[in-house]
Amino acid sequence: MNKIVEVLPDKGALIERSLDLVLAKMQEAIEQRGRCTIALAGGGTPKPLYEAIATQDLPWDKIHVFWGDERYVPPDHPDSNEGMARRAWLDKVNIPPSNIHPMPTDGASPQDDASKHEAQLQEFFGTAVGEFPPFDIILLGIGDDAHTASLFPHTEALHVKDHLVTVGNKDGQPRITFTASLINQAHCVIFLVAGASKQPALAQIFAADADPITYPARLIQPQGELLWLLDSDAGQIMSG
Numbered sequence: 001m002n003k004i005v006e007v008l009p010d011k012g013a014l015i016e017r018s019l020d021l022v023l024a025k026m027q028e029a030i031e032q033r034g035r036c037t038i039a040l041a042g043g044g045t046p047k048p049l050y051e052a053i054a055t056q057d058l059p060w061d062k063i064h065v066f067w068g069d070e071r072y073v074p075p076d077h078p079d080s081n082e083g084m085a086r087r088a089w090l091d092k093v094n095i096p097p098s099n100i101h102p103m104p105t106d107g108a109s110p111q112d113d114a115s116k117h118e119a120q121l122q123e124f125f126g127t128a129v130g131e132f133p134p135f136d137i138i139l140l141g142i143g144d145d146a147h148t149a150s151l152f153p154h155t156e157a158l159h160v161k162d163h164l165v166t167v168g169n170k171d172g173q174p175r176i177t178f179t180a181s182l183i184n185q186a187h188c189v190i191f192l193v194a195g196a197s198k199q200p201a202l203a204q205i206f207a208a209d210a211d212p213i214t215y216p217a218r219l220i221q222p223q224g225e226l227l228w229l230l231d232s233d234a235g236q237i238m239s240g
């Protein structure tokens with residue numbers, strides 16, 4: 001794993017840089033593997049990136065979109081990560097509907113839906129139980145509490161190592177989330193972090209030694225590339 005940290009002058013530059021990176025990684029995946037599998041982050045930071053991707057002329061039939069986590073709400077709920085990405089990007093391009101692989105949130109329980117999505121991933125990638133398929137690109141953010149995806153501090157999801165997908169928990173609210181084990185198999189993980197409020201979390205995430213159960217983004221140590229794109233507000237901690 002080689003970690004690269006880039007501090008961009010502002011949020012706009014962060015989005016531009018992340019667009020360039022994502023497009024390059026998409027092209028590389030398609031050239032090398034015939035398709036690109038990308039898992040999206042939720043929250044607010046990546047929305048302008050998704051809007052920018054929607055302006056690109058890409059081989060949409062070769063691009064498969066997943067989510068790294070999802071709030072346990074219907075896709076038309078304002079909190080839905082799927083809904084946000086569809087409005088910002090997917091509804092605006094000619095991507096085959098079958099290339100969009102949302103996390104189910106309409107089953108009998110969050111655990112049922114986590115298991116269902118795990119089976120959907122295994123079928124898509126042709127992997128067996130216990131195998132962890134390598135996504136080409138996984139986009140992530142971090143919360144002020146150093147969570148990532150829906151891997152929140154001191155929750156059970158952090159300890160699930162033998163599954164691809166599990167149930168996250170934010171203050172008692174269920175989430176569906178990739179496990180750290182699945183994220184760490186990715187060819188390329190890109191964190192997008194903006195805003196001064198993320199400084200304390202970043203300081204702990206980048207510290208030589210801190211508890212990953214308290215600062216879950218520390219669990220993300222992928223086999224492949226790890227890129228941290230910070231705007232200057234978030235990245236001030238890098239200037240010492």
Ligand code: 6PG
Nearest residue numbers: 042043044045141142143148149
């Ligand atoms: C979610 C995200 C979550 C997000 C961080 C940062 O479902 O909320 O996946 O992990 O990336 O909370 O969110 P902001 O980009 O809004 O700061």
